[in-house]
Amino acid sequence: DGGITQSPKYLFRKEGQNVTLSCEQNLNHDAMYWYRQDPGQGLRLIYYSQIVNDFQKGDIAEGYSVSREKKESFPLTVTSAQKNPTAFYLCASSLDFNYGYTFGSGTRLTVV
Amino acid sequence: SQQGEEDPQALSIQEGENATMNCSYKTSINNLQWYRQNSGRGLVHLILIRSNEREKHSGRLRVTLDTSKKSSSLLITASRAADTASYFCATGYGGSQGNLIFGKGTKLSVKP
Numbered sequence: 001d002g003g004i005t006q007s008p009k010y011l012f013r014k015e016g017q018n019v020t021l022s023c024e025q026n027l028n029h030d031a032m033y034w035y036r037q038d039p040g041q042g043l044r045l046i047y048y049s050q051i052v053n054d055f056q057k058g059d060i061a062e063g064y065s066v067s068r069e070k071k072e073s074f075p076l077t078v079t080s081a082q083k084n085p086t087a088f089y090l091c092a093s094s095l096d097f098n099y100g101y102t103f104g105s106g107t108r109l110t111v112v
Numbered sequence: 113s114q115q116g117e118e119d120p121q122a123l124s125i126q127e128g129e130n131a132t133m134n135c136s137y138k139t140s141i142n143n144l145q146w147y148r149q150n151s152g153r154g155l156v157h158l159i160l161i162r163s164n165e166r167e168k169h170s171g172r173l174r175v176t177l178d179t180s181k182k183s184s185s186l187l188i189t190a191s192r193a194a195d196t197a198s199y200f201c202a203t204g205y206g207g208s209q210g211n212l213i214f215g216k217g218t219k220l221s222v223k224p
Binding site: 006031033035040042043045048058084088090092096097099100101102103104105106108 | 142143145152157204211212213214216217
């Protein structure tokens with residue numbers, strides 16, 4: 001079945017550590033996106049990529065980095081520069097913004 | 113900000129009743145989409161309406177779009193307890209804006 005997979009489901013980060021969240025899709029979608037969701041809030045865009053080897057900063061890119069070496073994969077690294085990383089992270093993909101997004105099931109990141 | 117705003121923030125109804133949620137936005141759009149999110153899960157795409165459309169239906173869902181008022185509504189008819197979720201509108205602007213912008217959502221509770 002086609003879909004988008006995020007892993008891990010839960011992730012704990014110590015202060016000063018970098019962590020990487022995985023996002024893989026087998027939908028043959030060109031565009032992929034990372035959003036952050038805080039409790040009771042909407043989604044805020046971190047990074048998006050419309051094509052392999054190209055990506056754009058979203059509204060809250062500081063403290064995060066991404067790569068898009070393969071069409072299927074769009075990993076997000078939360079660096080130690082991100083001072084408040086505890087949140088629910090959602091990855092999505094689509095043909096482009098003119099079509100509906102398919103979302104993964106999310107990764108909940110907690111700083112310990 | 114281009115972010116859409118949903119109204120109301122929270123809605124509680126009885127099973128069998130209709131639920132109406134509204135979304136307002138500020139600048140001209142290419143399309144508007146509605147998504148559902150169950151607690152702690154990813155978002156699920158419900159329906160997309162393009163700027164040249166006024167109404168769309170999908171099962172028990174009816175979406176309207178009024179571009180002159182920059183607003184949209186989502187109607188869920190004959191609601192069920194399983195409809196309990198948060199509902200988000202997302203606006204697509206086209207051009208160099210290659211991503212959707214999500215509102216903060218309406219939390220719907222359907223009591224059996």
